[in-house]
Amino acid sequence: MDSSVYVFVEDLRGEGVDKVLDRVAGYGTAGITVGAVHHGSRDVTPHGLSRLTLRHDGAHFVPPHDLFSGLRLTPVPGYADALDGVREACSKRGLKLHGWTVFLRNLTLGTRHPDVTVRDCFGDRGSLTDLCPAHPDVREYAVALARSVARLGVDSVVAESLHFRPLRPERSFVPLGPMDNYLFGLCFCDYCMRRATDLGVNAEVARDECARIVGGVFDGDPAAQGEVTRAALTAYAGPDVVAYARARSETVTTLVSEVASAVAEEGSKLVFIDYTGSVKGYRDGLPSPGLAAHDAWQLGVDLVALGDLVPAFGVLAYARDAARVADDVGAYLRSVGKDREVRAVLRPGYPDSDSTDRLVAKALGAKAAGASAVDFYAYGLVPHPVLERIPAALNEAS
Numbered sequence: 001m002d003s004s005v006y007v008f009v010e011d012l013r014g015e016g017v018d019k020v021l022d023r024v025a026g027y028g029t030a031g032i033t034v035g036a037v038h039h040g041s042r043d044v045t046p047h048g049l050s051r052l053t054l055r056h057d058g059a060h061f062v063p064p065h066d067l068f069s070g071l072r073l074t075p076v077p078g079y080a081d082a083l084d085g086v087r088e089a090c091s092k093r094g095l096k097l098h099g100w101t102v103f104l105r106n107l108t109l110g111t112r113h114p115d116v117t118v119r120d121c122f123g124d125r126g127s128l129t130d131l132c133p134a135h136p137d138v139r140e141y142a143v144a145l146a147r148s149v150a151r152l153g154v155d156s157v158v159a160e161s162l163h164f165r166p167l168r169p170e171r172s173f174v175p176l177g178p179m180d181n182y183l184f185g186l187c188f189c190d191y192c193m194r195r196a197t198d199l200g201v202n203a204e205v206a207r208d209e210c211a212r213i214v215g216g217v218f219d220g221d222p223a224a225q226g227e228v229t230r231a232a233l234t235a236y237a238g239p240d241v242v243a244y245a246r247a248r249s250e251t252v253t254t255l256v257s258e259v260a261s262a263v264a265e266e267g268s269k270l271v272f273i274d275y276t277g278s279v280k281g282y283r284d285g286l287p288s289p290g291l292a293a294h295d296a297w298q299l300g301v302d303l304v305a306l307g308d309l310v311p312a313f314g315v316l317a318y319a320r321d322a323a324r325v326a327d328d329v330g331a332y333l334r335s336v337g338k339d340r341e342v343r344a345v346l347r348p349g350y351p352d353s354d355s356t357d358r359l360v361a362k363a364l365g366a367k368a369a370g371a372s373a374v375d376f377y378a379y380g381l382v383p384h385p386v387l388e389r390i391p392a393a394l395n396e397a398s
């Protein structure tokens with residue numbers, strides 16, 4: 001069974017490339033998935049150079065000039081030399097190298113160019129972190145970024161945030177329900193409105209309806225209870241809003257298609273990860289009931305359409321329960337096609353896995369459901385004893 005460990009460039013800089021790769025190879029893992037383009041964050045890093053790591057938005061390589069000349073959006077410079085020699089060091093140990101690329105989550109670019117970020121139903125651009133996939137400049141940037149990572153000589157480009165992103169405010173003392181939050185997170189920028197209109201959707205009615213409902217909650221109306229489903233959303237917000245939300249998949253499908261083709265032209269392949277599994281289980285490993293594959297449409301991700309365009313998918317199987325991991329992988333394969341490569345991304349420790357046995361059970365569950373690979377997230381975020389669970393999981397699942 002194929003496998004990898006997610007690794008941050010800060011891990012490589014902190015412990016040194018050889019030390020990290022020796023450890024990863026020692027676990028019996030087939031490769032690493034290295035964060036070539038990452039977003040800013042502040043993380044507890046138990047065995048890092050410092051125990052708290054502040055990451056910045058950044059592309060950790062020198063962007064090829066020919067790809068970005070003439071483009072308005074260009075990569076935010078990161079550690080330009082962080083990946084020097086990593087390809088060779090992987091080859092020497094028989095490890096594959098995958099290039100983990102965060103596409104549309106970028107506060108630095110959004111702050112510099114607010115007009116390319118998402119705009120809510122009130123006309124505000126409050127999520128400068130989130131670049132809109134419908135904006136032509138964002139789409140050009142995404143294709144060029146994917147090409148540049150592919151040119152690093154990676155076995156695959158692993159795409160994160162190449163779709164609409166969920167709204168996750170850090171603070172809210174308004175009791176917005178899941179559906180209110182969803183409506184508040186929809187983008188109504190000019191490009192999104194135009195695309196929906198072209199598909200026959202009454203985009204203005206959808207926007208006004210969202211503003212009326214969310215505005216009502218801000219004024220003291222009770223929030224809607226219950227998870228987001230098409231039926232519940234239709235009942236709550238009406239058919240125009242649902243049609244608008246569904247129209248977003250055309251924006252995402254065409255973008256992912258362009259990126260997948262560009263990556264293939266550069267001699268690599270795209271692994272597409274949608275964020276739904278993380279939305280559901282990130283906090284505590286207890287995902288909400290609907291399977292990720294069934295709810296991915298909410299972020300504009302049409303897995304059935306993407307199954308024809310993308311060779312491989314990553315499933316964020318952030319769950320404590322091995323049966324849930326298997327269910328998520330199975331549902332994904334049914335959506336994207338049984339012949340597609342599906343990789344289950346597992347967290348080997350807190351909050352998903354409290355023991356080696358539990359991690360083993362989840363790797364076995366993923367395999368039984370048809371996963372071709374398990375990936376472990378992430379090297380620098382978990383203590384060494386937790387990483388030591390990986391060999392047992394790989395042995396049992398091989």
Ligand SMILES: [Zn+2]
Nearest residue numbers: 132187189192
């Ligand atoms: Zn938009």
